[in-house]
Amino acid sequence: MSTVPKPKPFVLYTAGTPNGRKVSVFLEELRAVYGEKVDYDVEKIDISRNIQKEPWFIKLNPNGRIPVLVDRAREDFVVFETAAILLYLEQHYDPEKKLGFDPVSQPNDYSEMLQWMLWAHGGVGPMQGQANHFNRFAPVDIPYAKNRYILETKRLYGVMEIRLTDRDYLAGPARGVYSAADINVFPWINAHQFAGIESLDEWPSLQIWFDRIKAREAVQNGLAIP
Numbered sequence: 001m002s003t004v005p006k007p008k009p010f011v012l013y014t015a016g017t018p019n020g021r022k023v024s025v026f027l028e029e030l031r032a033v034y035g036e037k038v039d040y041d042v043e044k045i046d047i048s049r050n051i052q053k054e055p056w057f058i059k060l061n062p063n064g065r066i067p068v069l070v071d072r073a074r075e076d077f078v079v080f081e082t083a084a085i086l087l088y089l090e091q092h093y094d095p096e097k098k099l100g101f102d103p104v105s106q107p108n109d110y111s112e113m114l115q116w117m118l119w120a121h122g123g124v125g126p127m128q129g130q131a132n133h134f135n136r137f138a139p140v141d142i143p144y145a146k147n148r149y150i151l152e153t154k155r156l157y158g159v160m161e162i163r164l165t166d167r168d169y170l171a172g173p174a175r176g177v178y179s180a181a182d183i184n185v186f187p188w189i190n191a192h193q194f195a196g197i198e199s200l201d202e203w204p205s206l207q208i209w210f211d212r213i214k215a216r217e218a219v220q221n222g223l224a225i226p
Contacts, residue, residue, distance in 0.1 A: 007041075007072055008036075008039040008040050008041050008072070009037065009038060009039060009040065009071065009072055009073045010027070010038070010039070010040035010041070010069055010070065010071055010072060010073075011040065011041045011042075011043060011069070011070040011072065012024065012027065012040050012041070012042050012043065012067060012068075012069055012225075013043045013045050013057070013060065013066055013067060013068040013069075013070075014042060014043070014044065014045065014066050014067040014068075014225065014226055015044065015045050015046070015047050015066045015067075015226065016225075016226060017047070017066070018125070018128075018187035018188045018190070018191050019065075019066065019067060019082045019125065019187070020066050020067045020225075020226070021187040021190075021222055021223055021225070022067075022082045022085075022086065022183060022184055022186075022187050023067045023069060023082060023085050023086065024042075024067075024222040024223075024225040024226075025183050025186070025187065025218065025219050025222030025223065026085075026086050026089060026099065026180065026183050026222070027040055027089070027222065028218040028219070028221040028222040028225075029098075029099055029183065029216075029218040029219070029222070030089060030093055030094060030098075030099065031218070032217070032218045033094075033096065033098050034093065034094075037093065038089075038093050042225055042226050044226035045057070045066050047066065052064050052065060052066055060078050060080070061078070061080040063080065063081075065080070067080070067082060067085065068080045069085045069088070069089075071088075071092075074092070081121075082121070082125075082184065083117050083118065083120075083121045083184055086117070086180045086183065086184055087117070087180065090180055099178070099179050099180050099183070100113060100179050100180050101113055101171070101172065101177075101179065109171060109172050109173060109177070112170075112171040112172065112181070113170075113171040113172070113179050113180060113181045115171075116163075116170040116171055116181040116184070116185070117180060117181050117184045117185075119159075120181075120184050120185035120188070121184065123156050123159075124153070124156050124185055124188045124189075125188055127149055127152045127153050127156060128149075128153045128156075128188050128191070128192075128195050130145070130149040131146070131149035131150050131152075131153050131195040131196060132191075132194060132195050134146045134149055135150070135195065135196045136194070146196075150195070150196055150197065153195060153197065154197065154202070157189070157192075157197075157200070157202075157203050157206055158203065160185070160189075160203070160205075160206050160209075161203040161204075161205050161206050164205040164206055164208070164209050165205045167205075168209070168212065169181070169182050169209070170182050170185075178213070182209075182213060183213075186210070186213050186214075186219070187223070189206070189210050190210070190214065190223070
């Protein structure tokens with residue numbers, strides 16, 4: 001008699017965007033450490049057809065955006081917003097703190113991680129997203145808008161350059177520790193050419209950080225999803 005396969009712990013509703021890939025990279029990093037405990041099904045959402053605006057999806061995320069994570073192991077608890085998803089996974093599924101810091105025993109490191117995550121969530125993502133829109137999708141050519149958002153994205157890359165000048169990662173002691181802070185912004189930097197920034201040569205420390213993270217096997221696996 002055949003047995004019914006046990007459902008995977010998570011369902012990830014996502015698309016091939018920087019925001020979607022933040023979560024798939026994080027899940028792949030967790031899976032590399034904890035195996036099937038953090039395995040997941042992928043539901044690809046075709047945002048070009050506005051599937052994320054359909055009533056069934058709005059029930060998951062009233063904001064109508066990807067990604068959304070459903071945690072089957074915790075009574076189908078739903079999490080949306082990328083930084084919130086990463087912090088949720090870190091809280092519940094990274095007991096060894098391989099991708100983060102303990103808020104009680106490492107309060108300063110934990111605060112640094114939050115600072116850089118929220119900085120990217122409110123800065124790099126929105127600004128580079130606008131650069132993408134006005135350079136790629138706007139129905140009319142608006143040079144002022146294109147220039148404004150490219151310059152602001154470059155300024156934010158410069159902020160990362162300052163932070164990474166004598167560090168390997170954004171948060172943590174000494175030269176830093178690879179964490180959710182890095183994963184939360186990496187997929188946006190990975191898409192710099194799509195935004196109209198041809199290379200990272202202007203920011204050598206950022207380039208080194210980028211190359212170091214992109215070389216990770218789990219990162220490559222996460223970037224291939226969906």
